[in-house]
Amino acid sequence: MNAFKVWVRWRPLESIESPKGDIIRGTDEDHNNQRFRISVASSTQTQAMSSRERPWKSGFSFNGVIEPNESNHVVYNRIVAPIIPEVLQGRCCNSFAYGHSGSGKTHTMIGYDFENDDEFGLCLAAARQLATALDEINAGDSAYKFGIGLRVYELRKNSAFDLLNNRNECFVREGSDRRVYIRGETEILENGKVRVRPIATRACWSFQQLQRELQEGLKHRKTATSTVHDQSSRTHAIIEMEIITTDLLNARDDVVERQSELVPVGKYATDVYIEEQLRAIIQTEDGKYTPNPNYNVNQKRVDAAENKKAEFESRVKEAEEHESEVFAITARAHQCVGGRFVFVDLAGAEFLSGTAGTGIKQSAQEKQQGRQINTDLLALKEVIRARSLAQTRIPYRSSPLTMVLRQHFEASNDAQSSIILTVSPGADQYVATLNTLKYGDLVGLANKHKG
Numbered sequence: 268m269n270a271f272k273v274w275v276r277w278r279p280l281e282s283i284e285s286p287k288g289d290i291i292r293g294t295d296e297d298h299n300n301q302r303f304r305i306s307v308a309s310s311t312q313t314q315a316m317s318s319r320e321r322p323w324k325s326g327f328s329f330n331g332v333i334e335p336n337e338s339n340h341v342v343y344n345r346i347v348a349p350i351i352p353e354v355l356q357g358r359c360c361n362s363f364a365y366g367h368s369g370s371g372k373t374h375t376m377i378g379y380d381f382e383n384d385d386e387f388g389l390c391l392a393a394a395r396q397l398a399t400a401l402d403e404i405n406a407g408d409s410a411y412k413f414g415i416g417l418r419v420y421e422l423r424k425n426s427a428f429d430l431l432n433n434r435n436e437c438f439v440r441e442g443s444d445r446r447v448y449i450r451g452e453t454e455i456l457e458n459g460k461v462r463v464r465p466i467a468t469r470a471c472w473s474f475q476q477l478q479r480e481l482q483e484g485l486k487h488r489k490t491a492t493s494t495v496h497d498q499s500s501r502t503h504a505i506i507e508m509e510i511i512t513t514d515l516l517n518a519r520d521d522v523v524e525r526q527s528e529l530v531p532v533g534k535y536a537t538d539v540y541i542e543e544q545l546r547a548i549i550q551t552e553d554g555k556y557t558p559n560p561n562y563n564v565n566q567k568r569v570d571a572a573e574n575k576k577a578e579f580e581s582r583v584k585e586a587e588e589h590e591s592e593v594f595a596i597t598a599r600a601h602q603c604v605g606g607r608f609v610f611v612d613l614a615g616a617e618f619l620s621g622t623a624g625t626g627i628k629q630s631a632q633e634k635q636q637g638r639q640i641n642t643d644l645l646a647l648k649e650v651i652r653a654r655s656l657a658q659t660r661i662p663y664r665s666s667p668l669t670m671v672l673r674q675h676f677e678a679s680n681d682a683q684s685s686i687i688l689t690v691s692p693g694a695d696q697y698v699a700t701l702n703t704l705k706y707g708d709l710v711g712l713a714n715k716h717k718g
């Protein structure tokens with residue numbers, strides 16, 4: 268089977284929720300396809316029940332169900348551990364946590380207990396397994412030293428906040444080559460040099476170092492006090508782990524350096540061209556533009572600036588070719604290089620389903636943030652569905668989230684990727700839980716195509 272995996276994780280009922288009771292839920296399995304169907308009903312059924320509270324049954328859309336008493340360690344062993352060998356073969360795997368605020372997304376993806384192995388979030392547990400495997404590879408070949416390149420950032424609208432670089436704000440943009448770049452503000456250095464830094468990659472040579480870096484970075488994670496949940500995540504947290512070597516990172520730094528050198532030279536060429544064109548026309552009394560009889564475009568000046576630009580462009584190209592060469596040579600010796608695991612702790616799904624009928628009032632700012640999150644989450648669903656249905660056009664450009672994730676989607680085989688729907692079994696969370704399950708059902712049903 269080659270389909271994006273959809274899992275459901277029920278979180279334990281908190282004691283304050285217990286008096287209201289549990290959602291009535293059932294699971295049955297289609298043994299041929301190893302798919303699960305979930306049924307839910309509110310334990311407080313009344314005659315006046317709205318359509319949002321009626322009992323509901325999914326299709327056979329889910330790959331598995333994780334019960335409230337199962338620890339992060341169990342989740343890891345079922346969902347992530349089996350695909351670590353893929354990352355060690357240089358492939359890309361993606362894992363998402365989707366659910367309402369407080370349903371357990373961060374608990375699952377990142378975890379709150381950095382000391383207890385059993386409660387490590389999926390990304391930390393994956394880092395540990397990867398680091399152990401890399402230690403073995405390094406011990407067997409002294410010519411190479413592999414480590415994990417860590418990038419951690421939060422995405423909100425078109426901005427990415429770099430958690431490993433003091434929450435430096437970077438911007439998501441599509442380049443003229445149609446690739447998506449996440450880069451910081453343009454910095455002017457001495458001697459007119461310009462630098463545009465991408466999201467920081469921190470090279471980690473041991474699991475302990477990665478754990479420290481991640482913990483430090485997460486201190487910068489922005490959580491807002493919201494009317495929905497006092498620690499509601501209003502941003503998507505993205506944790507990328509990639510197998511790297513120092514040579515590869517140096518080669519990438521050279522590309523950034525040369526791109527920085529190109530910026531002022533390219534700008535100068537444009538300025539010269541515009542200046543010459545403007546000198547070569549004049550405005551007549553009736554406001555029209557006409558060629559300036561007293562000035563001929565200084566083509567030599569324009570050409571000189573263009574030639575300089577071309578020279579710097581070729582320097583960038585050289586650096587890019589060098590990067591590809593370093594990668595290819597390393598991959599011939601050890602295919603693990605470039606292997607990636609991307610974990611995404613999505614923003615609260617309450618923004619997608621709205622809060623109508625829940626008695627919650629949102630401020631104007633919350634509503635505006637909500638609309639963006641809404642767009643992102645819908646776009647993500649459509650991208651996964653379009654890939655499952657093997658559509659020719661995948662709508663990556665529908666939202667900043669899917670634009671950023673495009674490179675990871677395109678590098679991955681969906682069979683190694685998963686979305687974990689985190690849900691509460693509390694009766695008062697019935698509408699929220701139902702909305703999350705419906706989202707996952709739509710993703711999972713599209714997978715039937717590949718079944």
Ligand SMILES: Nc1ncnc2c1ncn2[C@@H]1O[C@H](COP(=O)(O)OP(=O)(O)OP(=O)(O)O)[C@@H](O)[C@H]1O
Nearest residue numbers: 278367368369370371372373374496498499500615
């Ligand atoms: N499966 C679980 N087992 C034990 N505790 C859990 C589980 N899931 C969630 N919790 C606890 O519930 C609380 C809320 O969980 P968490 O912060 O992960 O939710 P969230 O979905 O990330 O919320 P938000 O979107 O607001 O950030 C935390 O205290 C967390 O430790």
